[in-house]
Amino acid sequence: MNLFIYNRIRSFLIAVSVVISLLFSTTIFAENKIIQAPTFVLPGIDNTEVNLEDYRGKVVLVDFWASWCTPCIRSFPWMDEMVDKYGEQGFEIIAINMDQESILATKFLQRYPNKLTIAFDPQGVVAEQYEIMGLPNSFILNRKGEIVYKHVGFRLAELDKYEAEILSLLPQD
Amino acid sequence: MQLKSKNKTFTNISISLAAATCALAAPVTAQPSESDSWNVDAGLLIYVESDEQVQAYEGALSITKQIDDERSINVKGVIDVLTGASPNGAVAQNRAQTFTRPSGNGTYTTAAGDTPLDDTFRDTRVALSTQYQHQLSRLWLYSGGVYLSKEYDYLALSINSALARDFNNRNTTASAGFAYAYDTIEPEGGIPIAGVSVDEADNRLTDSDTKQTLDLLFGVTQVINRQALMQFNYSLSDVSGYQTDPFKILSVVDSNGWANDYVYENRPEQRSKQSLFWRTKYNLQPSGQVLDVSYRYFWDDWGITSHTIDSKWRVQLSNQHFIEPHLRYYSQQAADFYRVYLDENQPIPEYMTADYRLGELQTYTIGLKYGLPIAGNEFSVRLEYYLTQVTGDDSLAKGAGMAGVDLYPDKSAIMLQSFYRF
């Protein structure tokens, strides 16, 4: 099967997943209380600040990661791909680093240049507020700043599902 | 026969589950790619005892394929070659002794004052095993496998299965596993009749016999804090079937200490073993050195109780090199039916063995491991000195026959291990 056909089938499957997610989104809403994502202001790279409130109106993926977490490392290329694909439609990723030894985070970022907004939370203050259960832990926020989807772990088998969830939140009403 | 892998099953269950837990926490190397799903470990062991006793050469290859995020499969092959001599159980005498080889082919002579050693042990063993691991859900982990080992006179088959579940935000892990093994032994010359003289013409019972082992292992691993991890295991093992060593004998001595006969040993057909194990791993900060200490208390219904203390200290050096000193101490009480020799005036007991490995002993291991990256992969070498001190009642060296004889000779061995992981 050549690449062209494969890509078409993949796009079709993603579209189907999006439709199903939208159809079932009301059920999800009913089962998991939608809560407003805790706001935060964290240091970023090069003395910048990352303030979640600045991202209101966009679909945001808040991802907690660390350099020592192998699934986290695998998620970086995928997160870059998502930013490339949907950035113009108002999609952002804030990747919050949890390394206790900051030098490891610095080395990691030098080794894997990326297009994500990096923030640092070594004390775990924001992680605590988000009640994270493991690493990586990601939260997909809608344009109103509400947590709609959350995932513990990063599984290659579920990439299409994650992408469908992002797509389902992009349409502006 | 000496380095028989009779209880590989224990190792299989326990190692496999532990290795699974952080197959995903491999060191940050290259970009995740297809090649990361394969992991190969190659190892070599050279074991050499002093005084021309046992020498063993073992090579192992282990290949693991990460099938997907949740599952992996491992295949491992081991070959080991054994040569050299080991004590046959008879006591040393102040005169030369001649013994018939267990196979019945020829004889060998031991000089006066020397511990009788049977040099018939030349054997090659091949073992193959496969282990499957499946992260069933976020908190549940399963591991199961099959093992087979074959040498000239011994065949071992076993299966194992274990489950682990995480609690307390993955700070506590409870595990339970079992293993079942079925072994067949077919010694050259047949299975000897217990307690019967080696010279007796018709002293073979049957050609082969079997042994079954059921192991149960229960463990709890607990994260103590950011730097420390502890593990507690309880294990229980039930062995039934032929557990005697068909090549070992005991001397029957007279009042002057002279051996006038040799009889085959006999061990019970039933053995229940239990152990309690506690281990701590501690990461010292800021150096990052790791101290690993464990203690095991073992007891069985043969009267053997033992204590094992094992410790390793990993020190990272520059350029990803490391050294790891190792110290181990082991002490064991003799089995109830352990006898240095038999007295001619006493009736032959139902169970008896002069095999020093079931006697009273203390062992000391001191070693050093050195590791470094070669072609980007970890290569390590480990050199160890293993001393066994056998102890007992020295007054048993009685009469002209055994005056001045060392009934409990010490044994030293050097072990060299080497590993390459890619």
Added chain:
Amino acid sequence: MRRILLLASILSLTACSSLGVKPWERDLLAKPEMQLVENPMEIGFDDHTYFSKEGSSGGGNFAGGGCGCN
């Protein structure tokens, strides 16, 4: 003596629920040298040697610790 040891071991487990770390504090535990089975082949060689030369066996390792990822 054994019964006391066994009981002490079981009772000590009840203290387990109050110990532990947050998911992001597992950086040291994730390191290869902190894994319970850092080199399975080495453990295999050692267990085999000691089982053949001494009267005891087993005890061993099990799962747990590590990065706690996924």
